[in-house]
Amino acid sequence: PASALPVAPAAATHCPYCALQCAMTLTPTALPGPSGSVAPEVSVAGREFPTNRGGLCQKGWTSASVLRAADRLTVPLVRGRSGEMEPTTWDAALDLVASRLARIAAESGPQAVAVFGGGGLTNEKAYTLGKFARTVLRTPFIDYNGRFCMASAAAAANRSLGADRGLPFPLSDLGGADAVLLLGSNVAETMPPSVQHLAGARAAGGLVVVDPRRSATARLADDPSTGSGRGAQGVHLQPVPGTDLAVLLGLAHVVLAEGLADAAYLAERTTGFDDVARSVAAWWPERVEAVTGVPVPELRRVARLLAAASPSRGGRGAYVLTGRGVEQSSQGTATVTAAINLALILGLVGRVGSGYGAVTGQGNGQGGREHGQKSDQLPGYRKIDDPAAREHVAAVWGVDPESLPGPGVPAVALLRSLGTPGGPRALLVHGSNLLVSAPDAAAVRARLEALDLLVVCDVVPSETALIADVVLPVTQWAEEEGTMTSLEGRVIRRRKATDAPGDARSELWVWAELARRLGSPVHLATDPAEVFDELARASAGGVADYGGLSHARLDDDEAGGGPGFHWPVPAADHPGTPRLFLDRFPTPDGRARMIPVDHIGPTDDLRPDAPLWLTTGRVLQHYQSGAQTHRVPELERLVPAPYAELHPLLGARLGVPDGARVRLTTARGTTTATARWTDTVRPDTVFLPFHWSGEGSANLLTTDAVDPVSGMPEFKVCAVAVAPAEEA
Ligand code: SF4
Numbered sequence: 001p002a003s004a005l006p007v008a009p010a011a012a013t014h015c016p017y018c019a020l021q022c023a024m025t026l027t028p029t030a031l032p033g034p035s036g037s038v039a040p041e042v043s044v045a046g047r048e049f050p051t052n053r054g055g056l057c058q059k060g061w062t063s064a065s066v067l068r069a070a071d072r073l074t075v076p077l078v079r080g081r082s083g084e085m086e087p088t089t090w091d092a093a094l095d096l097v098a099s100r101l102a103r104i105a106a107e108s109g110p111q112a113v114a115v116f117g118g119g120g121l122t123n124e125k126a127y128t129l130g131k132f133a134r135t136v137l138r139t140p141f142i143d144y145n146g147r148f149c150m151a152s153a154a155a156a157a158n159r160s161l162g163a164d165r166g167l168p169f170p171l172s173d174l175g176g177a178d179a180v181l182l183l184g185s186n187v188a189e190t191m192p193p194s195v196q197h198l199a200g201a202r203a204a205g206g207l208v209v210v211d212p213r214r215s216a217t218a219r220l221a222d223d224p225s226t227g228s229g230r231g232a233q234g235v236h237l238q239p240v241p242g243t244d245l246a247v248l249l250g251l252a253h254v255v256l257a258e259g260l261a262d263a264a265y266l267a268e269r270t271t272g273f274d275d276v277a278r279s280v281a282a283w284w285p286e287r288v289e290a291v292t293g294v295p296v297p298e299l300r301r302v303a304r305l306l307a308a309a310s311p312s313r314g315g316r317g318a319y320v321l322t323g324r325g326v327e328q329s330s331q332g333t334a335t336v337t338a339a340i341n342l343a344l345i346l347g348l349v350g351r352v353g354s355g356y357g358a359v360t361g362q363g364n365g366q367g368g369r370e371h372g373q374k375s376d377q378l379p380g381y382r383k384i385d386d387p388a389a390r391e392h393v394a395a396v397w398g399v400d401p402e403s404l405p406g407p408g409v410p411a412v413a414l415l416r417s418l419g420t421p422g423g424p425r426a427l428l429v430h431g432s433n434l435l436v437s438a439p440d441a442a443a444v445r446a447r448l449e450a451l452d453l454l455v456v457c458d459v460v461p462s463e464t465a466l467i468a469d470v471v472l473p474v475t476q477w478a479e480e481e482g483t484m485t486s487l488e489g490r491v492i493r494r495r496k497a498t499d500a501p502g503d504a505r506s507e508l509w510v511w512a513e514l515a516r517r518l519g520s521p522v523h524l525a526t527d528p529a530e531v532f533d534e535l536a537r538a539s540a541g542g543v544a545d546y547g548g549l550s551h552a553r554l555d556d557d558e559a560g561g562g563p564g565f566h567w568p569v570p571a572a573d574h575p576g577t578p579r580l581f582l583d584r585f586p587t588p589d590g591r592a593r594m595i596p597v598d599h600i601g602p603t604d605d606l607r608p609d610a611p612l613w614l615t616t617g618r619v620l621q622h623y624q625s626g627a628q629t630h631r632v633p634e635l636e637r638l639v640p641a642p643y644a645e646l647h648p649l650l651g652a653r654l655g656v657p658d659g660a661r662v663r664l665t666t667a668r669g670t671t672t673a674t675a676r677w678t679d680t681v682r683p684d685t686v687f688l689p690f691h692w693s694g695e696g697s698a699n700l701l702t703t704d705a706v707d708p709v710s711g712m713p714e715f716k717v718c719a720v721a722v723a724p725a726e727e728a
Pocket of ligand 1: 020052056059060192
């Protein structure tokens with residue numbers, strides 16, 4: 001019998017998946033393995049924490065399965081002469097990678113090597129990866145998959161508010177508000193334990209969800225039988241995909257036209273209001289209805305509901321929140337800017353109990369964009385082209401500021417440049433599965449396959465690892481120490497509960513070994529606590545200031561029941577900053593900048609050969625590219641294959657019955673999936689979840705058109721043709 005034998009103390013840590021970073025306790029046990037050996041195992045239990053209050057979703061409960069995935073990578077693999085991947089030693093694999101990187105850099109310059117990171121890496125790894133790229137490889141070409149996830153919200157918040165911290169307030173603050181406007185975020189599936197914080201707004205009838213699908217979250221707003229069922233709920237607005245910006249302009253128009261703005265707040269705390277007021281004047285409700293399909297009475301109702309909830313009109317508070325649905329757009333930065341403008345017009349931002357925030361997606365999407373993985377950033381959320389920032393960080397790194405490369409290019413531009421004349425010939429990928437998660441995935445595959453060298457560090461043979469020249473097996477989540485920064489800018493500890501299988505090693509060790517082999521004099525620490533201390537010094541004085549934190553302080557805090565620290569934490573005795581912007585905005589004049597924006601529409605136009613909208617998204621049971629969750633039997637059983645949601649009217653018109661195979665074709669490619677009839681999707685729209693590769697892979701269809709400010713791809717809307725698979 002499988003007797004549970006404790007092998008180490010229980011570890012208080014957090015979930016490996018999304019940015020809610022639910023607290024959990026991992027209890028190591030030992031279970032008999034297949035041949036009588038004893039395999040390390042951990043059991044998972046939810047832990048009390050302000051964000052999840054002990055709750056976990058299906059992904060969190062089953063997360064330990066990934067530790068013992070049957071195909072877990074345990075030894076380095078190198079592609080042999082036969083074309084097959086062959087196991088080898090670490091020395092042989094690292095010698096090979098270092099020698100080929102050195103040769104490529106010698107032949108074509110340091111910019112011939114590129115690095116791609118991930119929003120799931122710990123803060124320590126994100127920091128070291130940026131340092132490794134800029135001081136050891138000396139390449140400007142580093143970016144990460146957060147560009148697919150958060151870049152538009154980050155760009156807009158930095159531009160308008162002077163700082164980007166997803167939620168600049170604790171998530172639990174939402175509970176006291178009368179209204180929450182949630183745009184393009186299906187939290188009921190992506191982070192279910194967060195839904196409890198919407199209960200106050202639901203009870204007040206003030207939950208407003210904007211989504212082209214009547215998602216599980218939208219049903220919380222308009223179906224009293226869902227959730228706790230406490231009376232009034234709210235409103236679901238179901239616009240045409242890609243028109244959220246027009247909805248926001250229309251809401252601002254109504255607020256201003258009906259005299260519901262917070263004039264005193266606007267005068268005291270913002271600049272640029274007059275320009276914004278002029279820009280929204282053209283978005284009268286009837287025009288908004290014509291563009292978006294949102295009925296005029298619904299638009300007016302929501303504007304009044306938000307205004308009534310705002311403190312200036314005696315309400316308990318209101319929040320405006322954005323998610324990927326509005327950010328993954330060629331006008332994503334403009335859309336988030338419009339959301340911030342609306343929140344400013346209502347006097348919400350920087351007020352206790354109200355505000356604007358972005359619901360970050362990836363586990364360390366927040367920390368991952370603060371420590372130097374982004375093409376234009378240095379640690380502390382510093383700009384890489386700021387001379388003072390370069391000097392500060394170079395001093396911490398012990399290098400000449402002049403030696404640091406300048407800005408690189410955002411992820412999609414980086415991927416497009418691979419293999420082009422003068423572009424990168426080698427790519428190192430860490431914590432990212434580009435063949436599934438990048439837009440226009442077939443083109444990405446062709447570019448990766450044409451590289452002179454593709455190196456992938458991963459825990460399992462992801463689709464991207466399967467085409468690599470070298471695959472390096474690395475530790476994950478419950479096998480390592482480190483820190484993460486949650487969606488509310490809260491720095492928390494990740495703790496080790498079990499050993500990694502086989503010869504998997506931390507990326508920190510991999511980068512230090514490569515640096516040594518490449519003859520770099522730069523010191524790359526391998527102890528996560530030492531890396532964090534250096535990260536804290538590098539970030540000190542920056543917007544995302546971790547200067548007063550250390551692993552020891554975080555451990556002491558948690559041992560005393562404390563729930564981590566919200567940055568900035570500039571000194572060892574500083575308590576952290578749960579709420580930003582209360583007194584001033586971190587802009588030169590201390591005021592928020594209101595920036596006029598206008599609705600243009602998606603890059604793709606509907607046309608006779610592609611007359612429908614395709615939108616993509618997530619399901620409860622799978623996370624991102626599915627590299628982890630497809631290896632969890634319980635989750636895979638629940639949602640084993642991709643499917644396409646069609647409205648029954650559309651299915652009947654096209655002759656695609658429920659359950660039949662349907663072919664979807666865009667300008668990028670074609671794929672098939674099983675049709676699923678549902679009236680939760682608009683009759684002009686098809687929904688395809690994006691967690692799969694091969695047949696049914698959504699990103700074979702998506703466009704790599706990007707937002708001009710943030711570089712974020714337009715995953716959420718493109719023109720598609722839909723037909724029965726047999727006839728295509
Ligand atoms: Fe993990 Fe997110 Fe689920 Fe929480 S909501 S258990 S952090 S996947």
